[in-house]
Amino acid sequence: MPASPALRLSVLDQSPVRPGATARQALQETTQLAQLADRLGYSRYWVSEHHNTPTLAGPAPEVLLAHLGAHTRRIRLGSGGVMLPHYSALKVAESFKLLEALHPGRIDLGLGRAPGADRLTAYALNPSNKFEEEAFAEQLIDLQAYLRDDRTPETIHERVQAIPKIDTQPALWLLSSSGQSGLFAARLGMAFSFAQFINPSGGPAAVRTYRQQFRPSPELAAPVANVALFVLCAETEEQAGALAKATYLQLLRFDQGVRGPYPSAAETAAYVFSPQEQARLAYHKGRVVSGTPAQLREHLPRIAAAYEVDELAIVTITADFKDRLRSYELLAEAFGLAPASPAVAAEVLTD
Template sequence: MSRAEAKHSRSSSGRSGGSHRAALAQTVELAQAADRLGYTRFWVAEHHSTPGIASSSPEVLVAALAARTSRIRIGSGGVLLSHYSALKVAEQFRTLEALYPGRIDLGIGRAPGGMPRTAAALRDGRPDAPERFPEQLGELACFLTDTVPTGHRHEGISAVPLIDSAPQLWLLGSTDRSAQFAAGLGAAFAFAHFINGSGGESVVQSYKRSFRPSALGAVPEASAAVYVLCADTDEEAGRLAASADLQLLRQEKGEFGDVPSPAEAAAYPYGKWDGLRIAENRKRMIVGGPETVRNRLLAFSRQYGVGEVIVVTTAYEFGARLRSYELLAQAMRL
């Protein structure tokens, strides 16, 4: 039986009535707990002008988390490359790799990370930014591996600091497009099952078949990200997960906000359509007590053909998130 290595890839989420300052402090505490409990990696996302998420600058958070942990790999899940210079991103993560050798992951995403006006502000009005993503990605790979080709417009430019290792490059996505980018570059790939609960298995297999070895990686490396909430019992996990159910439902209605409490979720006036959407969204989740979660996670890893699973955990109370980490680590024998 394949063993799923539970990880964590989650932004600094705010709870209803909480503050972004508190959310960031709790992210540090969660990373330290993950380090202590035996998790493999801890990733933080990039979102902008989103009230419910405090993580807008993953490179800064990665530095803070790496400084406060000792073993676990720290990374971005992920940097939204189309907003930035490939050279600047390469230099930021080379600096992190120089400071914390062998512990830095550079995850790259294609999403805008916010509403259209926010994305436009980040790109400073450059309308061609999304279309340039494949070109930027190739430039980033060259800067990370010191392989800018002769005749390229960036020939002779190096990403400093000059070091003998590189952060591991991951492409993140919920469709086949990012998988093919990763395969063509020889980079690792993570499928976002917590965003798109259908078709991910075939996307991962396509990535593996199309993989081309490079200076970034000799063999394909894939993982899949799924929402997981583990509590002492199946019933308690279901009660706590109602917060995520309502948050996802509201997001589908264009209402973006903090994580609601289980009490608020229980009192919400759900309609027939709401119940159908919650049932559909639960296909992106693994919720239950330790034994239930262990069995479903192992089945999930076999289904995807991956040896690593990224755990995305949302709960109203910080204590419930921390407890989920602890129970999951015990259940998976980390």
């Protein structure tokens, strides 16, 4: 029997470049996966921002979202997220107001303040960025003003307005792997997403603090939160374990500064973790959840309950794209997601 549909599932896609594939193929796969998520009943589809990372193909969420909006019909689309310190608040506001105008009621503007790259690349993107908390907070306030069409006297907003002029605005989310941005989200009345797939420690406490300190805003009357984590689902425990091992191997390589392709199935099967790596795996296992549909139907709601959220954003990366698609299909079946009507599904398939 499927689990209660009370737990909503979403997708966080980093547009990974599989071993032996190209960046163009990765972007085509992002489109296919977004269409699948749309048909299966996932709530949101977020795309990430990374730079100077050849194994990931998505440096510009706003461009990719415009494309995905034209190839999906009902799923919410958003950035997970735009790294705001790289850009001006006005430019981000206009890009996402334009997306909202094109796809009204479907756009989430997820924001982060991490580099999404190494510091040298971050400098190349914005030489004046010093990653100061105060500067980030000021950007957030400016961004809200531009999205609201504020005309506060004796400020820049009195004379500079973000276009296009529309009667709705994208939903604002702050993304964090430490909890600091949760405090900004609470004080400014924004939604909050905790990245357990980056940091497995302290997430429930960060979300709890966000709720306790939340101040309503014109856009959000009560706190809204979700959690992002690596999830790998397969028909058998053996298959799920193999997919999880590849993810662990890739995470260990990141620890070592290795930024090569995602491990192939053969490479993963042959690899033996050293005692030192086994110790580090204890940390990484908190970032990854794997298993059969029945196992995840039990485990994922427990994670959601620990955070007191009703939505999980699923990050799934595999060496074989078919395994990735199948993982999301199995999760949708296990959690009883509501698929699109046949007419909507047929319309999306013919795009």
